[in-house]
Amino acid sequence: MILVLVEVSLTGEAVENSLEAITFARDLAAAGGGIPIDAVVVGVPGDDVVKALAEHGVRRVHALTGPAYDAYSGAAWAAGLMAVREKTGSVVVMASGTPRGMEVLAHVGARTALPMAANVVSFSSLSPFTVTRQVVGGQAREEMQLSQRPALFTIAGHAVQAAPADAPGTGELVEETPDVADADLVARVVSSEEPEPDLSGSLKSARVVVGAGRGAGSADGFGEILELADLLDASVGVSRVVTSLGWRPHHEQVGQTGSRISPDLYIPCGISGAIQHWAGCSSAKNILAINTDPDAPMVTKATHAVIGDLHEVLPAINEEIRRRRG
């Protein structure tokens, strides 16, 4: 049995990264001769989630319930995941490479004293079980052997594309109320602020996306970027560092832990093109990179490029658009 931790968004949907992890699990299950795939979710999922998981090939959906799951605690989630793993005898326990997926699997690794492989992109052999994962910021890959059971790993965001299964699973819902020790509830979220609304829908479906990275310079450095987006009726997409630094909201993030976009034209400005970002934008049909560094990965992978500072290049482009429109 393969056990996959599935995250559900605040709006009540299975997150895309989790569906990608299940899609990856299906390849593994097939290679192993048809191993069943079960999912673990925290809280009782809505019918839509159960249906989506079944469509992706999940046999049983184990829902962790009880007061221990009222607020997030990585240790409590790990305790629940391990309780289901013991009950089902799973040989693989996996999650998506989201912050929570990483955290919970690391807890499982520490509790079982087993290795945990982060950001896996593929597997090459079942015996011994060998995975390839991203290291050095995606610049290199590591082949790692997970010879003990259960094998623990997370799937790098957008390493595979989520797709429904040819043979759907039954998606039987099973409620689980595992015992959770008090010690696992010490480090627990005590309050959370109203999250920003998820407005990523328009970004994912946008025909044109204007992107910005560290090269924007500061939260105040987005004037020309927003102006170009406005002129082209485009969405704005940013790299992770931009949201980490609080310059722009998270729903604009493109990449492994953000949205995957596939516009006709993507215009990354001041984005170096680390693999984490590339994972989210590689499906763009045309890429016009604007960057000071002609050797930046985003420039070499683009279809078109302008070498220069975005703060000098964009005003000229915006002006040229206005001039031609008269």
Added chain:
Amino acid sequence: MSVNPLVCVKRVVDSSGEVVLTEDGQGVDGRYAGFTMSAHEECAVELAVQVAAAGNGSATVMTLGDADAVEQLRAALAVGCTAATHVVADSQAFGPADVAREIAAVVRDHEAAGTPHELVLLGNDAADSGDFQVGIRLAYELGWPVVNGVSTVSVADGEVTASGAGADGHETYRLPLPAVVTILEGGVEPRYPTVPGRMKAKKARVEEREPGVAPTGASRLRLVLPPPTPSSVEILGEGPSAAPAVVDLFERLGVLAR
């Protein structure tokens, strides 16, 4: 009661440059690389210094790495850490569980020597090995609670409050010390070293020690570089003068019309 945090840093290759692997594929060839401390850890150092200042204590920095890693310790000493511990070892031979064990040994030995650390700060993930787990494994070694991936930390009345962007919005944790907390960049602006700070760091004594146990390793078979993808980029120009060519492209792609 004073608060004396320990902050853990790692000497890592600067991954914005080209990465070259060693012949045996077991690591990155340092002869061709620049080295740095990750942005997460720079923020962890800043937070450790702030927590120590607010708690009338002192911040200690530690690393596990080869002799050159003392450079990263001195960088932390230059911005306000007042003591440093160097576990001298080849970090590439150490898996995340090995590193966690060595950090736990330092915490225990410092406590036995009369300088307990009530709080250990680390980066959320190492910029090279990208394991995302050393802080959590350390917490289990010590039997302490752990908060992962936050960007601000403060200590008052024996409790640590930590917060950051979580899956459900901006999340806050509050828990009694001792605790392990792993840091994501973005919550604080790391300070620049002052000239007196640098001078002090140069002269500061660094506690050197050997690893306690032989490492079990990282289950690594080998590192490989992704195959190079041939570039077919068309350079439209340099600087603002490229604007007409860019807008020509917009017209060709049909994205200009309203």
